Amino acid sequence: MIPYENLKLSNQEFFNEYKVQFEEFISSGQYILGTKVEKFEEEFAKYNGNSHCVGVASGLDALTLSLMALELEEGSEVLVPSNTYIATILSIRNQNLVPVLIEPDLSTYQIDPTKIEERITKKTKAIIIVHLYGHACDMNPILSLCKKYDLKLIEDTAQAHGTKYNNQKAGSFGDMGAFSFYPTKNLGALGDAGAITLNNINYCNKIKALRNYGSHKKYYNDFTGVNSRLDPLQAIFLSIKLKKLDQIIDHKRNLATIYNKNLNSDFIRLEEDPKYHHSYHIYPIRHEKRDQLKEYLEKNGVKTEIHYPLAPHRQKCMQGILEGEYPIADKIHSTILSLPISYCHTETDIEEVVKIINKF
Numbered sequence: 001m002i003p004y005e006n007l008k009l010s011n012q013e014f015f016n017e018y019k020v021q022f023e024e025f026i027s028s029g030q031y032i033l034g035t036k037v038e039k040f041e042e043e044f045a046k047y048n049g050n051s052h053c054v055g056v057a058s059g060l061d062a063l064t065l066s067l068m069a070l071e072l073e074e075g076s077e078v079l080v081p082s083n084t085y086i087a088t089i090l091s092i093r094n095q096n097l098v099p100v101l102i103e104p105d106l107s108t109y110q111i112d113p114t115k116i117e118e119r120i121t122k123k124t125k126a127i128i129i130v131h132l133y134g135h136a137c138d139m140n141p142i143l144s145l146c147k148k149y150d151l152k153l154i155e156d157t158a159q160a161h162g163t164k165y166n167n168q169k170a171g172s173f174g175d176m177g178a179f180s181f182y183p184t185k186n187l188g189a190l191g192d193a194g195a196i197t198l199n200n201i202n203y204c205n206k207i208k209a210l211r212n213y214g215s216h217k218k219y220y221n222d223f224t225g226v227n228s229r230l231d232p233l234q235a236i237f238l239s240i241k242l243k244k245l246d247q248i249i250d251h252k253r254n255l256a257t258i259y260n261k262n263l264n265s266d267f268i269r270l271e272e273d274p275k276y277h278h279s280y281h282i283y284p285i286r287h288e289k290r291d292q293l294k295e296y297l298e299k300n301g302v303k304t305e306i307h308y309p310l311a312p313h314r315q316k317c318m319q320g321i322l323e324g325e326y327p328i329a330d331k332i333h334s335t336i337l338s339l340p341i342s343y344c345h346t347e348t349d350i351e352e353v354v355k356i357i358n359k360f
């Protein structure tokens with residue numbers, strides 16, 4: 001069986017270093033925030049081309065705290081792609097803001113910049129773009145619109161560590177980049193973790209307080225914050241893995257090339273465009289008979305995933321909240337399938353997947 005992912009195998013290369021630093025951690029006596037968190041924040045800001053980074057407890061919290069820092073008036077509209085993962089929409093709802101869905105471009109699965117302007121109203125105050133699957137959004141037209149309409153820009157970079165657009169890293173374009181280090185991500189922790197990358201020192205200081213009950217100084221609270229601090233143990237693991245992140249991405253890009261060169265044209269896939277440096281968090285294809293294809297692959301020893309089976313506006317919890325028709329999101333959600341592409345896979349694994357899928 002070729003697994004979709006094997007987290008133990010994908011992390012095995014790092015086990016020895018993890019163990020050594022875990023020993024140091026338990027004898028350090030520093031179990032909340034501290035130097036290990038600061039070290040990772042510095043390293044990740046540098047990696048991403050940002051001046052600051054704030055470690056938080058998860059990707060959802062990274063989005064929520066970014067919105068909290070912007071202090072948008074209750075009821076303000078926030079634009080967001082209709083095919084994103086539900087967490088992006090939850091962060092908007094968490095702040096009593098109104099999510100306004102924008103359909104994606106079917107050739108990239110990213111928010112379609114030509115469909116943004118028609119959805120902007122007087123109440124629109126921000127946009128959360130999502131670099132979905134590790135493919136960047138088309139940033140130039142988005143940045144122009146943000147400037148024209150004075151919109152705050154949050155990048156949901158939960159799936160886009162190391163992703164680039166015109167050679168600039170995702171998460172360094174907007175007011176904030178919100179990262180998740182959920183274990184399956186290209187830079188995955190051994191538990192929940194997240195971070196916000198940014199260039200504005202005021203937002204940075206504010207988010208540092210917000211993640212710590214709204215407090216800069218112990219027992220003095222300036223904001224009504226939350227407890228969402230990056231766990232120093234996860235920061236230690238992340239610092240170790242960050243040194244190899246480009247190697248992990250190169251490995252996945254190499255596996256993607258095997259798919260790109262050899263998959264039959266029946267399977268719709270993304271065209272490679274040199275403007276985008278895809279980090280291949282996910283390798284999505286589309287097929288009209290997706291469910292049958294998934295079953296066929298499973299029977300023949302290949303595990304796949306669906307990201308995602310149901311569009312946000314179809315979710316039970318979003319009835320009465322996300323109204324309207326989103327046919328492109330529906331089309332993507334009913335035809336998309338994620339093929340194995342992980343640090344644990346070898347070229348031989350992917351060649352085997354290609355051989356099997358091409359016989360469907």
Ligand SMILES: Cc1ncc(COP(=O)(O)O)c(C=O)c1O
Nearest residue numbers: 058059060085087088158180182
């Ligand atoms: C696009 C997107 N945004 C946000 C999140 C939330 O991240 P977390 O699971 O770390 O809360 C995820 C998680 O997978 C995601 O894929």
